[in-house]
Amino acid sequence: xxxxxxxxxxxxxxxxxxxxxxxxxxxxxxxxxxxxxxxxxxxxxxxxxxxxxxxxxxxxxxxxxxxxxxxxxxxxxxxxxxxxxxxxxxxxxxxxxxxxxxxxxxxxxxxxxxxxxxxxxxxxxxxxxxxxxxxxxxxxxxxxxxxxxxxxxxxxxxxxxxxxxxxxxxxxxxxxxxxxxxxxxxxxxxxxxxxxxxxxxxxxxxxxxxxxxxxxxxxxxxxxxxxxxxxxxxxxxxxxxxxxxxxxxxxxx
Amino acid sequence: xxxxxxxxxxxxxxxxxxxxxxxxxxxxxxxxxxxxxxxxxxxxxxxxxxxxxxxxxxxxxxxxxxxxxxxxxxxxxxxxxxxxxxxxxxxxxxxxxxxxxxxxxxxxxxxxxxxxxxxxxxxxxxxxxxxxxxxxxxxxxxxxxxxxxxxxxxxxxxxxxxxxxxxxxxxxxxxxxxxxxxxxxxxxxxxxxxxxxxxxxxxxxxxxxxxxxxxxxxxxxxxxxxxxxxxxxxxxxxxxxxxxxxxxxxxxxxxxxxxxxxxxxxxxxxxxxxxxxxxxxxxxxxxxxxxxxxxxxxxxxxxxxxxxxx
Ligand SMILES: Cc1cc2nc3c(=O)[nH]c(=O)nc-3n(C[C@H](O)[C@H](O)[C@H](O)COP(=O)(O)OP(=O)(O)OC[C@H]3O[C@@H](n4cnc5c(N)ncnc54)[C@H](O)[C@@H]3O)c2cc1C
Numbered sequence: 284x285x286x287x288x289x290x291x292x293x294x295x296x297x298x299x300x301x302x303x304x305x306x307x308x309x310x311x312x313x314x315x316x317x318x319x320x321x322x323x324x325x326x327x328x329x330x331x332x333x334x335x336x337x338x339x340x341x342x343x344x345x346x347x348x349x350x351x352x353x354x355x356x357x358x359x360x361x362x363x364x365x366x367x368x369x370x371x372x373x374x375x376x377x378x379x380x381x382x383x384x385x386x387x388x389x390x391x392x393x394x395x396x397x398x399x400x401x402x403x404x405x406x407x408x409x410x411x412x413x414x415x416x417x418x419x420x421x422x423x424x425x426x427x428x429x430x431x432x433x434x435x436x437x438x439x440x441x442x443x444x445x446x447x448x449x450x451x452x453x454x455x456x457x458x459x460x461x462x463x464x465x466x467x468x469x470x471x472x473x474x475x476x477x478x479x480x481x482x483x484x485x486x487x488x489x490x491x492x493x494x495x496x497x498x499x500x501x502x503x504x505x506x507x508x509x510x511x512x513x514x515x516x517x518x519x520x521x522x523x524x525x526x527x528x529x530x531x532x533x534x535x536x
Numbered sequence: 537x538x539x540x541x542x543x544x545x546x547x548x549x550x551x552x553x554x555x556x557x558x559x560x561x562x563x564x565x566x567x568x569x570x571x572x573x574x575x576x577x578x579x580x581x582x583x584x585x586x587x588x589x590x591x592x593x594x595x596x597x598x599x600x601x602x603x604x605x606x607x608x609x610x611x612x613x614x615x616x617x618x619x620x621x622x623x624x625x626x627x628x629x630x631x632x633x634x635x636x637x638x639x640x641x642x643x644x645x646x647x648x649x650x651x652x653x654x655x656x657x658x659x660x661x662x663x664x665x666x667x668x669x670x671x672x673x674x675x676x677x678x679x680x681x682x683x684x685x686x687x688x689x690x691x692x693x694x695x696x697x698x699x700x701x702x703x704x705x706x707x708x709x710x711x712x713x714x715x716x717x718x719x720x721x722x723x724x725x726x727x728x729x730x731x732x733x734x735x736x737x738x739x740x741x742x743x744x745x746x747x748x749x750x751x752x753x754x755x756x757x758x759x760x761x762x763x764x765x766x767x768x769x770x771x772x773x774x775x776x777x778x779x780x781x782x783x784x785x786x787x788x789x790x791x792x793x794x795x796x797x798x799x800x801x802x803x804x805x806x807x808x809x810x811x812x813x814x815x816x817x818x819x820x821x822x823x824x825x826x827x828x829x830x831x832x833x834x835x836x837x838x839x840x841x842x843x844x845x846x
Binding site: 424 | 599601604624625626628629630631632633635636637639640641642643644645657660662663664666667668669670671672673674676709710711712713714715716717718719720722732756764768769771781782789790799800801807808810811812813819822824825826827828829830831832833834837838841842845846
């Protein structure tokens with residue numbers, strides 16, 4: 284079984300600055316792999332460990348994703364190789380556009396199963412998996428908390444609001460996994476070193492023969508007005524400190 | 537206010553309909569529902585104020601996602617301008633599939649949806665709640681996912697000349713086999729209305745220690761809540777009890793955060809609290825910048841002392 288795991292490179296939320304006009308400045312934010320894509324990568328590696336085959340990673344974005352630290356960070360999680368789709372036109376791609384690009388790449392790579400994270404850490408619309416499956420014309424499911432490969436199919440458990448649903452889905456398929464499907468590994472030095480030797484393929488949109496449409500337009504992205512907090516902070520747990528802390532908060536309780 | 541002429545609605549359960557209709561009627565002259573079910577349910581939709589009901593008869597041994605092909609064909613034929621779905625995990629998948637077929641993207645997790653009669657704009661949070669993004673739909677189909685508590689208008693009157701249109705089920709080109717369904721017992725808790733809330737995070741080291749915070753909550757008459765990793769991953773508290781951008785949004789009188797670092801995805805859920813109180817052993821934890829009163833201390837020694845003196 285050949286599995287593709289998708290990830291998105293996102294800015295570290297804690298580093299995002301709010302400017303005086305309430306717009307955001309992400310230029311100083313460190314880049315990282317989406318937090319909820321890590322379980323997707325781990326699930327892909329686990330699935331192939333059971334059934335044999337190959338795990339490829341796939342990510343699309345602007346030129347910032349072509350960064351050796353990020354690439355190693357991804358490949359040190361166990362996959363065999365990585366495909367990057369790099370194009371300025373998809374730096375801020377929405378779900379439909381992202382899926383169109385990933386679909387074209389996945390067709391070119393070949394796959395039995397594609398695993399996406401629950402949602403990207405930045406936009407978190409939880410839509411790329413659904414769009415990708417539909418655009419590829421294959422079975423597609425979200426909220427998957429368990430995967431069992433089973434001759435030409437996968438048995439999956441979906442964690443829905445009111446029920447756990449167990450399905451047997453023929454391959455090829457696209458699934459989005461929950462955050463608690465596994466505990467993603469912390470890559471060891473050996474894995475990080477090995478990651479540097481794994482093949483990385485880079486394509487642009489023209490090589491994939493896709494163009495992206497843009498029916499939904501972003502009008503603005505603004506930080507909300509924030510409440511000022513008093514920030515009266517005490518340190519320690521001596522009786523005196525606890526007493527003053529309690530005195531501070533008592534009128535609020 | 538100017539409205540678009542027509543809006544479609546869809547929800548996983550019939551209970552979603554009244555809110556959807558009343559919200560959709562703020563945006564559109566008439567509202568039509570897509571219903572998977574039987575005539576009784578279709579009649580209920582008319583009762584709830586829908587002008588038309590597109591009724592797809594429920595098939596045996598299918599899941600709701602298996603009706604996508606039928607709905608896609610219906611959209612292609614009727615070309616609705618606006619289609620609002622009530623957010624659940626299934627409708628998130630369904631909306632995404634409908635959007636892919638219509639070559640557009642869904643505006644998800646909408647906090648505000650509006651129109652001037654021509655353009656439709658939706659607002660939702662991005663970057664874990666750091667910002668609100670306004671998005672404008674193109675001229676084609678606009679797909680919107682709206683969650684609980686956004687449409688809160690009064691129920692709409694029934695439409696007397698309402699009509700039920702039966703739509704033939706289209707067998708999906710591919711399908712999964714349903715092996716089993718196991719109901720999960722959720723917990724009925726409505727944090728959104730709680731006035732006093734004690735929240736716990738990963739500063740709590742093990743499941744037994746949740747009792748420490750529970751005792752405090754009980755002494756204060758507060759609800760107990762948590763960060764996402766405590767409910768999802770650790771499973772120490774029910775999913776209904778986690779606060780944040782992907783969980784519950786609160787506006788309590790106070791929020792008492794214990795062993796919580798104060799990441800934006802969590803804090804956006806309590807930013808509207810009148811007062812925020814926190815205990816954290818790391819004096820550089822972001823939570824202190826977002827607190828009115830903070831205590832830099834190990835919760836394991838501070839909490840028992842605090843309880844004693846309360
Ligand atoms: C797309 C997306 C959506 C998300 N949505 C949500 C959401 O809705 N809600 C949510 O909560 N999270 C959400 N998260 C996760 C969020 O980013 C954080 O990971 C999470 O809120 C952190 O939880 P925490 O504060 O419990 O844990 P940590 O960040 O690990 O913090 C634990 C804190 O406990 C303190 N501590 C440790 N030991 C002690 C002690 N003995 N005494 C006192 N303090 C101690 C530490 O100093 C630390 O500050 C989301 C993440 C993403 C990517």
